[in-house]
Amino acid sequence: MEHMSMNELMRPCLEDCQNCQQLCLEMAMNHCLETGDRHVEPEHFRLMINCAEICQTAANFMLSNSPLHAAVCHACAQVCDACADSCEQIGDMDDCVQACWQCAHSCSEMARSLDIAQPVMGSQEGQSARSLT
Amino acid sequence: MEHMSMNELMRPCLEDCQNCQQLCLEMAMNHCLETGDRHVEPEHFRLMINCAEICQTAANFMLSNSPLHAAVCHACAQVCDACADSCEQIGDMDDCVQACWQCAHSCSEMARSLDIAQPVMGSQEGQSARSLT
Amino acid sequence: MEHMSMNELMRPCLEDCQNCQQLCLEMAMNHCLETGDRHVEPEHFRLMINCAEICQTAANFMLSNSPLHAAVCHACAQVCDACADSCEQIGDMDDCVQACWQCAHSCSEMARSLDIAQPVMGSQEGQSARSLT
Amino acid sequence: MEHMSMNELMRPCLEDCQNCQQLCLEMAMNHCLETGDRHVEPEHFRLMINCAEICQTAANFMLSNSPLHAAVCHACAQVCDACADSCEQIGDMDDCVQACWQCAHSCSEMARSLDIAQPVMGSQEGQSARSLT
Numbered sequence: 001m002e003h004m005s006m007n008e009l010m011r012p013c014l015e016d017c018q019n020c021q022q023l024c025l026e027m028a029m030n031h032c033l034e035t036g037d038r039h040v041e042p043e044h045f046r047l048m049i050n051c052a053e054i055c056q057t058a059a060n061f062m063l064s065n066s067p068l069h070a071a072v073c074h075a076c077a078q079v080c081d082a083c084a085d086s087c088e089q090i091g092d093m094d095d096c097v098q099a100c101w102q103c104a105h106s107c108s109e110m111a112r113s114l115d116i117a118q119p120v121m122g123s124q125e126g127q128s129a130r131s132l133t
Numbered sequence: 134m135e136h137m138s139m140n141e142l143m144r145p146c147l148e149d150c151q152n153c154q155q156l157c158l159e160m161a162m163n164h165c166l167e168t169g170d171r172h173v174e175p176e177h178f179r180l181m182i183n184c185a186e187i188c189q190t191a192a193n194f195m196l197s198n199s200p201l202h203a204a205v206c207h208a209c210a211q212v213c214d215a216c217a218d219s220c221e222q223i224g225d226m227d228d229c230v231q232a233c234w235q236c237a238h239s240c241s242e243m244a245r246s247l248d249i250a251q252p253v254m255g256s257q258e259g260q261s262a263r264s265l266t
Numbered sequence: 267m268e269h270m271s272m273n274e275l276m277r278p279c280l281e282d283c284q285n286c287q288q289l290c291l292e293m294a295m296n297h298c299l300e301t302g303d304r305h306v307e308p309e310h311f312r313l314m315i316n317c318a319e320i321c322q323t324a325a326n327f328m329l330s331n332s333p334l335h336a337a338v339c340h341a342c343a344q345v346c347d348a349c350a351d352s353c354e355q356i357g358d359m360d361d362c363v364q365a366c367w368q369c370a371h372s373c374s375e376m377a378r379s380l381d382i383a384q385p386v387m388g389s390q391e392g393q394s395a396r397s398l399t
Numbered sequence: 400m401e402h403m404s405m406n407e408l409m410r411p412c413l414e415d416c417q418n419c420q421q422l423c424l425e426m427a428m429n430h431c432l433e434t435g436d437r438h439v440e441p442e443h444f445r446l447m448i449n450c451a452e453i454c455q456t457a458a459n460f461m462l463s464n465s466p467l468h469a470a471v472c473h474a475c476a477q478v479c480d481a482c483a484d485s486c487e488q489i490g491d492m493d494d495c496v497q498a499c500w501q502c503a504h505s506c507s508e509m510a511r512s513l514d515i516a517q518p519v520m521g522s523q524e525g526q527s528a529r530s531l532t
Contacts, residue, residue, distance in 0.1 A: 004164045018151070022196060029197035029315070031137045033308035040306040042299035043466075049295065049315070050465045056189070057456045063155060064162035066449045067442075071477040075470040082467055162448070166441035173439040175432035176333075182428070182448070183332045190323045199316045200309075201348055204341040211337040270430045284417070288462060295463035297403045322455070329421060330428035 009113075010062040013073065013106040017062070020080060020103035021055035024048050027096050035092075044086045048096075051083035055103060073107040080104035142246075143195040146206065146239040150195070153213060153236035154188035157181050160229050168225075177219045181229075184216035188236060206240040213237035275379075276328040279339065279372040283328070286346060286369035287321035290314050293362050301358075310352045314362075317349035321369060339373040346370035408512075409461040412472065412505040416461070419479060419502035420454035423447050426495050434491075443485045447495075450482035454502060472506040479503035 006014070028048035032039035039045070058076040061069035084100035087093040139147070161181035165172035172178070191209040194202035217233035220226040272280070294314035298305035305311070324342040327335035350366035353359040405413070427447035431438035438444070457475040460468035483499035486492040 004167055006159055006163060018155075022151075025193060026139055026196045029312055030139060030308075033306065033311055034137055036306065040299065040302065040311075042296075045299055045306075046295055046463055046465055047467075050460055050463060050467060053456055053459055054471060057452055060158060060452055061449055063159045064445055064449060066445055068446075068449060068474075068478050068481055071474040072453060075467075075474040078470040079467050162445055163441075166439065166444055169439065173432065173435065173444075175429075178432055178439075179330055179332055179428055180334075183327055183330060183334060186323055186326055187338060190319055193319055194316055197312055197316060199312055201313075201316060201341075201345050204344040205320060208334075208337040208341040212334050215334055270433055272425055272429060284421075288417075291459060292405055292462045296405060300403055326424060329425045 006063055006065045010065075010069070010110065013110045014059055014062045016099075016103040016106040017055040017059040017076065020099045021052045021059065023096055023099045024055070024083065025052040027093060028052070031093070038090050041090075044090055047079070047083045047086045051079050051100065054079045058107060070111045074111040077104045077107035077111065080107065139196055139198045143198075143202070143243065146243045147192055147195045149232075149236040149239040150188040150192040150209065153232045154185045154192065156229055156232045157188070157216065158185040160226060161185070164226070171223050174223075177223055180212070180216045180219045184212050184233065187212045191240060203244045207244040210237045210240035210244065213240065272329055272331045276331075276335070276376065279376045280325055280328045282365075282369040282372040283321040283325040283342065286365045287318045287325065289362055289365045290321070290349065291318040293359060294318070297359070304356050307356075310356055313345070313349045313352045317345050317366065320345045324373060336377045340377040343370045343373035343377065346373065405462055405464045409464075409468070409509065412509045413458055413461045415498075415502040415505040416454040416458040416475065419498045420451045420458065422495055422498045423454070423482065424451040426492060427451070430492070437489050440489075443489055446478070446482045446485045450478050450499065453478045457506060469510045473510040476503045476506035476510065479506065 025048075028045060032045060032048060054072070054076045058069065058072045061072045066072075080100045080103045084097050084104060087096045087100065158181075161178060165178060165181060187205070187209045191202065191205045194205045199205075213233045213236045217230050217237060220229045220233065291314075294311060298311060298314060320338070320342045324335065324338045327338045332338075346366045346369045350363050350370060353362045353366065424447075427444060431444060431447060453471070453475045457468065457471045460471045465471075479499045479502045483496050483503060486495045486499065
């Protein structure tokens with residue numbers, strides 16, 4: 001019954017996404033709002049909320065064993081990268097920086113490994129890449 | 134800085150919601166869809182997806198330290214109750230039954246304890262209860 | 267094939283929830299963050315984000331024709347009520363106040379009508395109400 | 400106050416995402432579950448649910464005026480493409496096919512236009528593209 005649950009190779013990335021979602025949302029809605037000042041600067045705060053949401057969506061794609069989670073993980077990695085940078089610049093948010101880097105790394109790996117493993121996804125990526133250049 | 138993170142009294146309920154969300158979504162999208170038959174019966178499958186979503190929303194309310202999470206936990210408890218019953222009738226879903234009962238119990242407690250602790254919420258409940266009868 | 271789409275009686279409430287979700291999220295992430303000051307006061311901003319999320323969940327319950335959407339609409343009405351009050355106090359957010367009141371009203375009606383129509387839900391409500399007092 | 404609401408150039412894509420989210424979720428949870436048979440085949444049904452979720456997330460990124468919505472729109476376009484194909488093969492789902500194609504097209508355009516307009520995003524895209532090959 002190995003097909004009855006999500007692909008276990010995704011489990012570490014799933015956990016990184018869940019951890020990052022939780023940390024970004026909790027930090028934004030508590031630490032950032034209570035501290036104010038640079039912590040509620042629009043670009044930074046927006047990234048925190050956006051990062052939580054794409055992590056949640058990436059996690060849900062993995063939980064549902066979607067073959068297209070690579071596409072979502074690719075997007076998630078970009079948002080986590082940007083959020084980690086923003087948190088580092090603001091300062092005083094080391095846990096968040098760490099969780100975002102970790103999630104960005106996992107998601108990039110996930111997207112890459114599946115890109116190799118799944119020719120169909122690979123060609124879709126290629127097609128989309130063409131349409132974007 | 135005690136106000137800088139979510140209320141730690143919510144942490145166990147948060148974890149029950151996260152666990153229930155994960156289990157319901159993973160089971161629905163893998164075990165239920167692959168098994169088919171009674172597992173994709175509309176009423177049951179709908180409950181699985183709905184349960185995952187309200188658990189996610191309840192978790193996010195708690196992460197954001199919302200004083201109104203009691204209202205969402207109240208709704209979440211009802212959906213988890215119904216989902217546990219449905220999973221029990223379908224059979225072969227013991228983990229899900231367990232997670233739903235656990236979450237229903239935590240959410241009911243959470244709603245009750247905060248109803249007592251927060252007069253403002255209590256009066257809102259009362260007001261809404263009036264408007265619903 | 268009348269059972270093949272959501273119950274059309276829910277359509278107006280669905281639209282109010284979608285409208286309120288959109289307005290609260292857009293206002294919070296643009297107007298409030300850009301304006302700063304009282305607009306990013308924790309209690310207010312949290313409500314805006316929470317309101318958007320419960321409206322989205324209520325909408326998704328209705329789209330999926332869930333018999334338990336009454337429980338979620340009940341919670342949604344309470345959050346929208348509180349968000350409307352908060353927006354009114356902050357000022358300069360008339361569209362948001364209006365959308366929140368409208369959604370609170372629709373959701374209360376939805377919860378009430380189904381409370382009458384569905385004895386099972388009614389008894390669950392009663393049970394939960396008891397457990398909350 | 401032009402920066403106080405989302406970029407109006409995103410509005411048509413936002414509406415396509417919202418329309419696609421609504422149609423996919425409503426069709427999956429009603430038409431597909433009630434019809435059963437090929438409509439609840441795992442790969443197809445999973446795509447319907449996944450498509451609804453990424454459309455919702457893309458819409459929320461646009462509502463919050465996120466500069467990273469291009470990354471999410473890119474992923475959304477791929478999921479919508481796959482969902483349209485799947486719905487076409489299943490048959491009897493013309494509205495869904497149409498909404499998915501429309502959303503895939505809008506999201507591809509959105510990703511491309513911003514890729515050109517925003518060198519920063521462009522370099523991130525390039526970096527990620529490198530890491531994926």
